[in-house]
Amino acid sequence: MPVDPQELHADRSQEWRNELRGKLSAKERSALPRVKMPEMKARERSRGFQEVNTGLNEEMAVQESKRCLDCSTPTCITGCPVNINIPGFIKLIEKGDFGAAARKLKETNALPAVCGRVCPQEVQCEANCVYQKMKKPPVAIGYLERFASDCERLAGSIAIPVIEKKSPLRVAAVGSGPASLTFAGQMAKWGYGVTVFEALHELAGVLSYGIPEFRLPKSIVRSEIAYLEAIGVSFERNVIVGRTLTVEDMREQGFRGFFIGSGAGLPKFMHIPGENSIGIYSSNEYLTRVNLMKAYQFPRYDTPIVRGKRVAVIGGGNTAMDSVRTAIRLGADKAMIVYRRSEQEMPARIEEVHHAKEEGVEFLTLTNPIEYLADSAGRVQQMKVQKMGLGAADDSGRRRPVVIEGSEYVIDVDTVVVGVGTDPNPLIPRAIQGLEVTKWGTIVVNEETMQTAVPDIFAGGDIVRGGATVILALGDGKKAAASMRDYLLEKFPGT
Amino acid sequence: MNRIVEKELLSENVVKLVVEAPQVARKQCPGQFVIVRFDEKGERIPLTIADADRENGTITLIIQKVGTSSCKITSLNPGDSLSDVSGPLGRPTHVEKLGTVLACGGGVGIAPLYPIARAFKEAGNRLIAVLGARNRELLILEKEMAAFADETIVMTDDGSYGKKGVITVGIEEVLQREPVHLAVAIGPAVMMKFVALLTKKYNVPTIASLNTIMVDGTGMCGACRVSVGGKTKFVCVDGPEFDAHQIDYDEMIKRLNTYKAEEKVSFDGYMKSLP
Numbered sequence: 001m002p003v004d005p006q007e008l009h010a011d012r013s014q015e016w017r018n019e020l021r022g023k024l025s026a027k028e029r030s031a032l033p034r035v036k037m038p039e040m041k042a043r044e045r046s047r048g049f050q051e052v053n054t055g056l057n058e059e060m061a062v063q064e065s066k067r068c069l070d071c072s073t074p075t076c077i078t079g080c081p082v083n084i085n086i087p088g089f090i091k092l093i094e095k096g097d098f099g100a101a102a103r104k105l106k107e108t109n110a111l112p113a114v115c116g117r118v119c120p121q122e123v124q125c126e127a128n129c130v131y132q133k134m135k136k137p138p139v140a141i142g143y144l145e146r147f148a149s150d151c152e153r154l155a156g157s158i159a160i161p162v163i164e165k166k167s168p169l170r171v172a173a174v175g176s177g178p179a180s181l182t183f184a185g186q187m188a189k190w191g192y193g194v195t196v197f198e199a200l201h202e203l204a205g206v207l208s209y210g211i212p213e214f215r216l217p218k219s220i221v222r223s224e225i226a227y228l229e230a231i232g233v234s235f236e237r238n239v240i241v242g243r244t245l246t247v248e249d250m251r252e253q254g255f256r257g258f259f260i261g262s263g264a265g266l267p268k269f270m271h272i273p274g275e276n277s278i279g280i281y282s283s284n285e286y287l288t289r290v291n292l293m294k295a296y297q298f299p300r301y302d303t304p305i306v307r308g309k310r311v312a313v314i315g316g317g318n319t320a321m322d323s324v325r326t327a328i329r330l331g332a333d334k335a336m337i338v339y340r341r342s343e344q345e346m347p348a349r350i351e352e353v354h355h356a357k358e359e360g361v362e363f364l365t366l367t368n369p370i371e372y373l374a375d376s377a378g379r380v381q382q383m384k385v386q387k388m389g390l391g392a393a394d395d396s397g398r399r400r401p402v403v404i405e406g407s408e409y410v411i412d413v414d415t416v417v418v419g420v421g422t423d424p425n426p427l428i429p430r431a432i433q434g435l436e437v438t439k440w441g442t443i444v445v446n447e448e449t450m451q452t453a454v455p456d457i458f459a460g461g462d463i464v465r466g467g468a469t470v471i472l473a474l475g476d477g478k479k480a481a482a483s484m485r486d487y488l489l490e491k492f493p494g495t
Numbered sequence: 496m497n498r499i500v501e502k503e504l505l506s507e508n509v510v511k512l513v514v515e516a517p518q519v520a521r522k523q524c525p526g527q528f529v530i531v532r533f534d535e536k537g538e539r540i541p542l543t544i545a546d547a548d549r550e551n552g553t554i555t556l557i558i559q560k561v562g563t564s565s566c567k568i569t570s571l572n573p574g575d576s577l578s579d580v581s582g583p584l585g586r587p588t589h590v591e592k593l594g595t596v597l598a599c600g601g602g603v604g605i606a607p608l609y610p611i612a613r614a615f616k617e618a619g620n621r622l623i624a625v626l627g628a629r630n631r632e633l634l635i636l637e638k639e640m641a642a643f644a645d646e647t648i649v650m651t652d653d654g655s656y657g658k659k660g661v662i663t664v665g666i667e668e669v670l671q672r673e674p675v676h677l678a679v680a681i682g683p684a685v686m687m688k689f690v691a692l693l694t695k696k697y698n699v700p701t702i703a704s705l706n707t708i709m710v711d712g713t714g715m716c717g718a719c720r721v722s723v724g725g726k727t728k729f730v731c732v733d734g735p736e737f738d739a740h741q742i743d744y745d746e747m748i749k750r751l752n753t754y755k756a757e758e759k760v761s762f763d764g765y766m767k768s769l770p
Binding site: 199201209239267279281282284288293294298300301302303306427 | 518519522532536537538539564567579580581582583584713714715716717720721722727732746749750752753754758761764
């Protein structure tokens with residue numbers, strides 16, 4: 001979504017902003033060191049599920065906000081999929097008005113406390129910060145985003161925007177992950193009646209079942225949901241669209257627009273011998289048992305999990321890091337990442353890799369499993385792996401792993417988590433007639449409008465992209481909301 | 496929240512619950528299941544829909560007490576509520592007119608078999624039910640099955656009712672006697688394994704409905720994976736019914752035992768917590 005340069009300019013030209021800019025020279029500002037995120041010590045945190053990053057205090061946040069040069073053409077915003085007015089909220093922090101900073105964030109981002117924690121800022125806003133050109137560490141935009149939204153939440157005074165005009169039209173979101181939540185928040189602000197349908201008993205999709213408590217406390221997710229409820233969004237749990245309720249049923253009930261944000265829920269396996277042995281999980285199952293079903297509190301909670309002592313996690317993405325760090329917290333003596341490329345090609349955030357290493361995770365890179373060996377009861381005991389080398393770059397631009405013949409060896413394991421990616425869940429694309437679906441199972445949309453082949457149905461997030469990030473899903477949700485509004489205004493003039 | 500409107504003890508360990516779930520009742524077809532959660536600390540467990548009443552908006556669940564979750568759920572009384580019921584899940588049974596259909600149910604497996612058998616009968620098939628149980632007391636839904644079946648054969652392990660012997664004895668009797676066009680087997684994994692071995696010998700196409708461990712029930716986790724014809728399938732979205740001759744029962748039986756130790760810990764704790 002394009003940023004309005006005039007709006008940005010007007011915001012920047014306010015008297016207090018001009019005054020604030022004049023308080024310190026750019027030279028003074030850029031001489032300040034980048035703040036360090038306070039975190040729990042590895043030894044203390046690695047046996048519990050408390051949040052690892054503990055957040056900036058006021059003094060740290062204000063100090064860091066001074067580093068922002070309040071550029072006249074802020075390049076950071078171009079790196080943000082939802083185009084947050086970054087200098088706008090940072091300068092409010094510098095001014096000391098943290099509540100206003102939080103409101104500024106909410107103007108463009110329905111989930112700032114989530115994004116401040118899980119967005120890969122290092123490849124988005126912070127990668128486009130002017131400090132990069134100066135060969136200095138960028139402004140800690142993510143930490144500041146988290147700070148402002150945490151301040152507002154902890155103060156218990158979350159601002160509820162006034163909804164100007166109520167539309168008689170009702171719209172539905174399918175799935176309650178980040179794409180749908182953003183869509184819902186935006187449509188509700190525009191006065192539409194919004195209902196979000198979730199298949200599970202708990203809301204927020206991957207934010208609930210996927211991302212662990214130690215990276216994203218569920219209390220924060222609940223508070224973001226409460227905000228959406230306060231602005232009028234309704235939620236229905238245990239509804240599997242296409243099964244419990246079809247889109248036709250919903251049209252009959254009076255819904256006039258649909259947003260599908262059902263995610264990439266189908267786990268990939270490698271289809272190697274022994275993969276169905278006991279103790280081998282998909283990362284989805286492993287994380288769902290722990291995060292959604294609270295298996296780490298078994299038997300206080302009823303859902304069990306195999307608490308392995310020697311755990312291998314296959315893959316090098318954020319999900320793999322979440323899984324391996326969960327294994328440590330469940331009491332593993334040895335927790336390993338097994339990844340077929342080198343550390344350089346790992347898609348996981350550097351911070352996650354760093355945290356995993358601090359917590360004692362071993363990295364077996366350029367290593368690929370080829371077979372699992374089980375005992376007579378079917379429980380996995382060992383994995384056979386082979387060493388890999390790196391060949392020429394492939395389509396993804398990363399060097400392709402090549403097998404080193406004769407390099408097989410065996411590692412003792414009692415638990416394996418396969419985190420090599422997910423595919424879109426076919427349940428919804430299969431259940432809706434007229435949708436165009438790619439051979440990968442993703443829904444085809446007009447990239448400008450997020451509209452599908454069925455005019456009243458829009459889609460975004462991983463069901464369109466395959467496996468991507470929370471913030472890209474948010475961007476899709478926003479874009480879809482804007483084009484659905486255009487669609488509804490044209491189809492139902494005056495509403 | 497889904498309210499219990501009716502409860503009936505079918506045997507010492509098997510309970511029938513009629514539960515309010517209007518949307519599920521409206522959409523369900525024979526062969527489908529729901530995921531149920533007892534309370535906010537509960538597991539998500541799959542239960543086959545044994546019957547549904549569209550008008551009253553209820554579904555019937557038949558549950559055998561085997562562990563913590565099933566004991567908690569069967570402890571509920573009319574007026575109490577389940578925290579969550581979601582569905583219908585799984586692919587419905589493909590029902591068509593084939594000729595003679597043999598419905599083979601073992602133990603509590605007779606419950607999910609019941610709506611499927613009835614659908615085959617309604618589609619114009621000759622329907623022979625072979626029902627197996629350890630003893631007379633554990634046999635469920637015999638009268639209900641006999642009400643529409645062209646013939647009902649009962650086998651008990653101890654001979655306390657019907658004929659003495661395992662279910663395959665009763666099935667083989669029919670297979671030797673007349674042509675059968677399809678067999679449907681639902682029951683303990685080991686029973687389905689032996690039924691499949693037998694019907695294979697007689698070249699009778701057979702489907703089995705599997706009840707594996709699940710979490711979400713929508714294809715997200717893969718806890719329910721089984722090998723069918725050498726390929727990994729998810730019971731929740733690819734099943735629950737598969738070609739009974741292609742299923743790797745031994746692998747499935749092992750996987751069903753994944754949490755044996757944890758289940759004991761949980762159950763002992765539950766028993767201790769009872770007044």
